[in-house]
Amino acid sequence: MWSRVRGWGGAVGGSCRLAARLLAGPASGREAAGVARLEGRTHSKIQKLFSTSSVLSTEKDESTASKDSTTEVASKSTAETPKQKLLDIIGNMKVEVSYRKKLQQLKTREIKKQATNKLEGPDGKGSILQKTAEDTQRGKPLSPELVEAASAVASFLPLNKKQTESELIAQLRRHEETTDKQKKGGTINIRNVISEMAIKRQSPAQRGVRISNRISLELDEDGQRIKPERLSPQSFDSRRSLKVGRRLNIFTKASTETENALKTVSSPTIWDLEFAKEIAAITAQPPRNGFEEMIQWTKEGILWEFPIDNEAGMEDDAEFHEHIFLEKHLEDFPKQGPIRHFMELVICGLSKNPYLSVKQKIEHIEWFQKYFEEKKELLQEI
């Protein structure tokens, strides 16, 4: 990306560098203010710089003109390049802006506005740059100062003054238009500018001349962002794999001792508790059937646990079958008849009674046995 910037930077020289500084600056608001302040103080210096740069560019022009031998074409091409430059700059700046949050964007604009207001008065030429570069001064027609400045710039170019001037002004108008559009359209327009920029990005990439590190830093990001996405799908990813490749080599594997040492930490904080809850919530699913619902209730403690282990009631050294199968205690009773029937009902009741111990149950049966034994004669009479 910045090779291209270098390209035109070299082609036109200092003025462009300055422009780029000015342009790249405002995108990150604070810098804009800084530059503006700087310029407020030493605008005469800048003017000087600017004028020399125009001379530089004129020289360049002449060289191209001599090469091409047709003056008309040459002047046109030089006029064309600045236009291109400016468009590119605007484009780049928009990308910068689009990365930021909307709020910041607004803030930057505010700062820009202030910066331009400062600049506008004292220095006509400064304001051209400001004007062309930034989206301030919206809605107003081109100020006479600007037109004047444009003609001043044109006068530095020896060839076809009129044409250069009109082209410069036309360019200014166009920026005014885009400014207006963006003011209305907001982010969508910014996107348009980006897409426009993406096309224009290609051509200047070949020109390789130096440019200051500052700009390269500013624009580095774009290159990083765009390039890998362009290149990667075929070239890199086809041989990408989870199995092969390097590692980061930052950490070393901890020995088990240190791991154990780490594990002995104090009581869980609220962070730990809530994280555990959050993790549990990921796989929390509503029950899919009645059994799962019962599982859930069991876990919540609503449902009694299924006594599926045979250890229940083992404390008094009696197993569950002794609690339930009490028929063996009926051997001394008659094998049939109403007493037998009665006793079967009794053991049925006893087997379902969880509150009595086995001993008590047997005692209960024995009591009946004794009772019927005592009444035996009476009963037989009946």
Add this chain to the structure above:
Amino acid sequence: MAARRLGASSWQQVVLLSRRCCLPGGRRERYRCSSSNTALGKTVENSEVTQEEIVLPRRKIWDKLAVLQTLASTVNRDPTAAHYMFQDDPFLMPRNAANSRLFSLSKESGRNAAKYIIKQFPQYFDKTFAEPNIPCLMPETLTPQIEGLSEEALKERIHLRRVKDSVDLFDQLVQAGTPVSLETTNSLLDLLCFYGDGESTPEKEDLEEPGVNASEQEAPKREFQRGSQPSGSRWRENNNAERIFKIMPERNAHSYCTMIRGMVKHGASAKAYDMYIGLLNERHKADVHTFNALITAVPYLKERFLERWELAKVFLNHMAQQEVQPNLLTFNALLKTLRRCGGVGRNMALLVIKEMEALDIEPSLATYDHLLFIFYRGADLCPSGIISEVLGDVGKRSFTPQDPDDANFFATAMQVCCDLKDIKLAYRLNKAMEKGDNWKFLDMDRLNAYWSKFFSLLCMMEQIDVVLKWYKEMSSSLFYPTPKNILDLLQALDAANHLEVIPSVWEDMKQLGFNRRQDLLEELLSLMSRERHPDEIQLAFAKCAEEIKAVHEQTRREQSLLEWTGSTLGHVALLFSRAGRTQEAWNMMERFQQISRIPTDQVMDEFLNCAKKTNCPDEAIKLVKLAASLGLPSSQRLKNRTEKEFELSEKQKKTLESIKSDSDSSDSDSDSDSDRD
């Protein structure tokens, strides 16, 4: 009591079963036949072979859930029924995705309302009816029990998560000159930082309770994780946490760490970074959670991708220097940051994975989710190498949740399969999803997204039989198809030339509540009316058409009237004509005039054919009149056909003749009126 009884009876059951086991060999066959008793069959066999008595172990302890889990595992999903949670009230069976969401939400909110009442008015719930007591149904004690100014009271308030009370008490303690121990102050900071200095409202806590249905509570949380900046309560300048942190006489690493985590959680990333610098200046060491938080904050700290990566690497190097062992969440946070680093992310993600491998840290689903996002986001798709490998790894394991982002994996992966249009990958993914407890990672919303993507892919890539089989299996018991799915299904039916299934799809559309969707109706009708089918299919189609007509004509107060369009009207008329329902077809034809649309020639011809077949010259004449009044170019042709193909009475001939002269529509209208009489 009841439960005990239940217990007793189940004892008997157990014994009954064990008795059966000891049955003599003669009756063995019977048990072998019943497939469910294979286990019993085995024991019987054993007893026969060894002739030994089975010795029951004196003590055998089972998990309290073992039986229930076994039973639950025998129940499969019923493809004809809605989810179990809807089954207690047949009236509230959801028919479509919106309903199911609404009903499940209302069920859950009812539960939450009950909980709220219990919490809010514990005084009304002081009777313990249950014996033994069931604590989870009783109100918790949420009011502080310890009164007065003391550190104990402060501790209690912190434990009860009363943010404001704790802060007040802390201030009072400080004012009274009572020193508060570092530990207590730290736990107060924990509380403040976790809640971002806002009160821990009971609703908020409910949202984070694990028992609650996952689907509804995840939504806001996900948003906060995905959004550019965490929403929710924001970190305010000079809030109580900062204030207390400043006035603390001594601070240890924990104080710094909890502040950093709180700041990151509540969106004050830059402050968190400054706090971290402060921690370094004090020569403390941060813990792994703090580093994880810092790594997640990286995208908010730096703008440029490379700078983000560099900063993340700085944190990692600090971890290594401070001898903090990274955990799974560290790497997941790193990958999550790389998601927002564009091409840098792609280049670095695999290095991160290798690093995890080298440290023997098993990736969780969130790791894979981030990986897929990094490699398969955007229009330019990578080749399927990575996802194939990821699925290979995922297929081998059953996952337990470890990272809040784990839940996203299956939906993301299905999206990638869909983008790659790779049905084989989708099948593999589905297999992995069904493995073990992996299905639990899909909550209701993600489940719908997952299956609807899968189904669209099936429609696109699979044989129609397979598609229909899946459709039958999944539809409305597993997920509710979206309109897009139905459209895909219709297109798949069209491609496979299986249009006779359309009436049943229409039934489903009615069920799903899509019967008023213009795009679907249009597609359905155009498919049905495109060609002539055998008569019975044509009859079934006409029935659908009738219902569609009814849909257009019903006016319910809450719904706006569904407008006829020229094409739908034409299709319906065509379907009626083909089924020989002349009168209904004519009713449709009349409607063309009412809504001032032009029927196509095909519709006119088909209607004439129908009139001919059912021998209704009157209708044919009416059609010619209609064509004339609409000024159609085909009117003359239709007239000729009518003259030739129908046996007309004198009067009818006369009427037909008269049509030619009056091309004025109003005239022909009055004519047709008189005709009808």
